[in-house]
Amino acid sequence: xxxxxxxxxxxxxxxxxxxxxxxxxxxxxxGNLEKAxxxxxxxxxxxxxxxxxxxxxxxxxxxxxxxxxxIGVLVEVNCETxxxxxxxEFKDLAHNLALQIAAMCPQFxxxxxxxxxxxxxxxxxxxADADAKTACLLLQPYIKEPxxxxxxxxxxxxxxxxxxxxxxxxxxxxxxx
Numbered sequence: 155x156x157x158x159x160x161x162x163x164x165x166x167x168x169x170x171x172x173x174x175x176x177x178x179x180x181x182x183x184x185g186n187l188e189k190a191x192x193x194x195x196x197x198x199x200x201x202x203x204x205x206x207x208x209x210x211x212x213x214x215x216x217x218x219x220x221x222x223x224x225i226g227v228l229v230e231v232n233c234e235t236x237x238x239x240x241x242x243e244f245k246d247l248a249h250n251l252a253l254q255i256a257a258m259c260p261q262f263x264x265x266x267x268x269x270x271x272x273x274x275x276x277x278x279x280x281x282a283d284a285d286a287k288t289a290c291l292l293l294q295p296y297i298k299e300p301x302x303x304x305x306x307x308x309x310x311x312x313x314x315x316x317x318x319x320x321x322x323x324x325x326x327x328x329x330x331x
Contacts, residue, residue, distance in 0.1 A: 194313075214244070216248035
Protein backbone atom coordinates (compact mmCIF):
# COMPACT_ATOMS: atom_id res chain seq x y z
CA UNK A 155 0.00 0.00 0.00
CA UNK A 156 1.27 3.46 -0.96
CA UNK A 157 0.94 6.21 1.68
CA UNK A 158 0.46 9.74 0.40
CA UNK A 159 2.43 12.62 1.84
CA UNK A 160 -0.86 14.46 2.33
CA UNK A 161 -2.16 11.70 4.58
CA UNK A 162 1.07 11.74 6.59
CA UNK A 163 0.91 15.53 6.87
CA UNK A 164 -2.72 15.43 8.03
CA UNK A 165 -1.95 12.78 10.64
CA UNK A 166 1.08 14.73 11.88
CA UNK A 167 -1.06 17.86 12.30
CA UNK A 168 -3.64 15.91 14.33
CA UNK A 169 -1.21 14.01 16.54
CA UNK A 170 2.19 15.70 16.48
CA UNK A 171 3.82 12.30 15.88
CA UNK A 172 6.92 11.85 13.74
CA UNK A 173 6.81 11.22 9.99
CA UNK A 174 7.82 7.57 10.18
CA UNK A 175 5.43 6.89 13.07
CA UNK A 176 2.59 8.42 11.04
CA UNK A 177 3.50 6.37 7.96
CA UNK A 178 3.62 3.13 10.00
CA UNK A 179 0.29 3.92 11.67
CA UNK A 180 -1.40 4.64 8.31
CA UNK A 181 -0.05 1.39 6.89
CA UNK A 182 -1.21 -0.54 9.97
CA UNK A 183 -4.64 1.13 9.75
CA UNK A 184 -4.83 0.32 6.01
CA GLY A 185 -5.31 3.98 5.11
CA ASN A 186 -7.97 4.81 7.72
CA LEU A 187 -6.81 8.07 9.33
CA GLU A 188 -9.14 7.79 12.34
CA LYS A 189 -7.83 4.33 13.11
CA ALA A 190 -4.27 5.61 12.61
CA UNK A 191 -4.92 8.34 15.21
CA UNK A 192 -6.11 5.64 17.64
CA UNK A 193 -3.00 3.56 16.97
CA UNK A 194 -0.72 6.54 17.62
CA UNK A 195 -2.65 7.41 20.80
CA UNK A 196 -2.22 3.85 22.08
CA UNK A 197 1.49 3.98 21.30
CA UNK A 198 1.72 7.30 23.14
CA UNK A 199 0.02 5.82 26.21
CA UNK A 200 2.36 2.83 26.11
CA UNK A 201 5.36 5.14 25.79
CA UNK A 202 4.14 7.24 28.73
CA UNK A 203 3.79 4.09 30.87
CA UNK A 204 7.36 3.05 30.03
CA UNK A 205 8.67 6.47 31.00
CA UNK A 206 6.56 6.88 34.15
CA UNK A 207 9.25 5.54 36.46
CA UNK A 208 11.99 7.79 35.11
CA UNK A 209 13.19 10.62 37.36
CA UNK A 210 11.82 13.99 36.30
CA UNK A 211 13.85 16.60 38.18
CA UNK A 212 14.20 19.32 35.54
CA UNK A 213 11.42 21.57 34.27
CA UNK A 214 9.90 25.00 34.72
CA UNK A 215 7.66 26.97 36.99
CA UNK A 216 4.92 28.67 35.00
CA UNK A 217 3.21 31.77 36.36
CA UNK A 218 -0.14 33.00 35.12
CA UNK A 219 -2.13 36.00 36.29
CA UNK A 220 -5.63 36.29 34.87
CA UNK A 221 -6.46 39.68 33.30
CA UNK A 222 -7.78 41.94 36.02
CA UNK A 223 -5.31 40.52 38.52
CA UNK A 224 -7.87 38.67 40.67
CA ILE A 225 -6.61 35.11 40.01
CA GLY A 226 -3.02 33.91 39.84
CA VAL A 227 -1.42 30.48 39.42
CA LEU A 228 2.05 29.02 39.90
CA VAL A 229 2.59 25.48 38.60
CA GLU A 230 5.76 23.37 38.65
CA VAL A 231 6.01 20.94 35.73
CA ASN A 232 8.97 18.58 35.62
CA CYS A 233 10.67 16.58 32.87
CA GLU A 234 13.87 14.58 32.61
CA THR A 235 16.21 17.10 30.94
CA UNK A 236 16.59 20.86 30.75
CA UNK A 237 16.70 20.48 26.95
CA UNK A 238 13.05 19.35 26.88
CA UNK A 239 12.13 22.00 29.46
CA UNK A 240 13.14 24.64 26.91
CA UNK A 241 11.02 23.22 24.05
CA UNK A 242 7.88 24.97 22.86
CA GLU A 243 5.78 21.83 23.44
CA PHE A 244 6.79 21.67 27.10
CA LYS A 245 6.36 25.41 27.68
CA ASP A 246 2.93 25.30 26.03
CA LEU A 247 1.92 22.39 28.27
CA ALA A 248 3.00 24.27 31.40
CA HIS A 249 1.12 27.40 30.28
CA ASN A 250 -2.02 25.44 29.43
CA LEU A 251 -1.88 23.68 32.81
CA ALA A 252 -1.73 27.09 34.51
CA LEU A 253 -4.77 28.21 32.51
CA GLN A 254 -6.58 24.99 33.46
CA ILE A 255 -5.84 25.55 37.14
CA ALA A 256 -6.99 29.16 36.99
CA ALA A 257 -10.24 28.23 35.26
CA MET A 258 -11.19 24.97 37.00
CA CYS A 259 -9.78 25.44 40.53
CA PRO A 260 -8.58 21.87 41.21
CA GLN A 261 -7.55 21.00 44.74
CA PHE A 262 -5.26 18.05 44.02
CA UNK A 263 -2.98 16.88 41.22
CA UNK A 264 -4.13 13.25 41.10
CA UNK A 265 -6.52 10.82 42.82
CA UNK A 266 -3.55 9.49 44.80
CA UNK A 267 -2.95 12.96 46.25
CA UNK A 268 -6.64 13.26 47.03
CA UNK A 269 -6.67 9.87 48.77
CA UNK A 270 -3.72 10.82 50.97
CA UNK A 271 -5.41 14.05 51.98
CA UNK A 272 -8.86 12.56 52.62
CA UNK A 273 -7.99 9.17 54.16
CA UNK A 274 -9.95 9.87 57.30
CA UNK A 275 -13.15 10.96 55.55
CA UNK A 276 -15.77 8.38 54.59
CA UNK A 277 -17.99 8.71 51.56
CA UNK A 278 -19.55 6.48 48.95
CA UNK A 279 -17.45 5.39 45.98
CA UNK A 280 -19.73 7.13 43.49
CA UNK A 281 -19.40 10.43 45.36
CA ALA A 282 -15.63 9.97 45.53
CA ASP A 283 -15.43 9.34 41.76
CA ALA A 284 -17.51 12.41 40.97
CA ASP A 285 -15.52 14.54 43.41
CA ALA A 286 -12.22 13.27 41.99
CA LYS A 287 -13.16 14.35 38.46
CA THR A 288 -13.59 17.94 39.62
CA ALA A 289 -11.04 18.04 42.45
CA CYS A 290 -8.11 16.35 40.67
CA LEU A 291 -6.31 18.30 37.96
CA LEU A 292 -5.32 15.25 35.91
CA LEU A 293 -8.90 13.89 35.79
CA GLN A 294 -10.57 17.15 34.77
CA PRO A 295 -11.84 17.63 31.22
CA TYR A 296 -9.25 19.75 29.42
CA ILE A 297 -10.69 23.24 28.90
CA LYS A 298 -9.47 23.53 25.31
CA GLU A 299 -10.62 20.01 24.28
CA PRO A 300 -13.36 18.82 26.68
CA UNK A 301 -13.42 15.31 25.16
CA UNK A 302 -9.91 14.79 26.59
CA UNK A 303 -8.67 14.87 30.17
CA UNK A 304 -5.68 16.85 31.39
CA UNK A 305 -3.87 13.51 31.81
CA UNK A 306 -4.49 12.80 28.10
CA UNK A 307 -2.82 16.11 27.20
CA UNK A 308 0.17 15.33 29.43
CA UNK A 309 0.43 11.84 27.87
CA UNK A 310 0.35 13.32 24.36
CA UNK A 311 3.17 15.69 25.29
CA UNK A 312 5.19 12.79 26.73
CA UNK A 313 4.79 11.01 23.39
CA UNK A 314 5.90 14.13 21.49
CA UNK A 315 8.96 15.03 23.57
CA UNK A 316 9.97 11.47 24.50
CA UNK A 317 10.47 12.13 28.22
CA UNK A 318 8.56 11.59 31.43
CA UNK A 319 6.56 14.64 32.54
CA UNK A 320 5.11 15.22 35.99
CA UNK A 321 2.99 17.99 37.43
CA UNK A 322 4.82 18.35 40.73
CA UNK A 323 2.76 21.02 42.52
CA UNK A 324 0.64 24.08 42.02
CA UNK A 325 -0.91 26.91 43.95
CA UNK A 326 -3.88 29.02 42.92
CA UNK A 327 -4.55 32.43 44.42
CA UNK A 328 -7.88 34.19 44.21
CA UNK A 329 -8.37 37.67 45.59
CA UNK A 330 -10.56 37.61 48.69
CA UNK A 331 -10.33 33.83 49.42
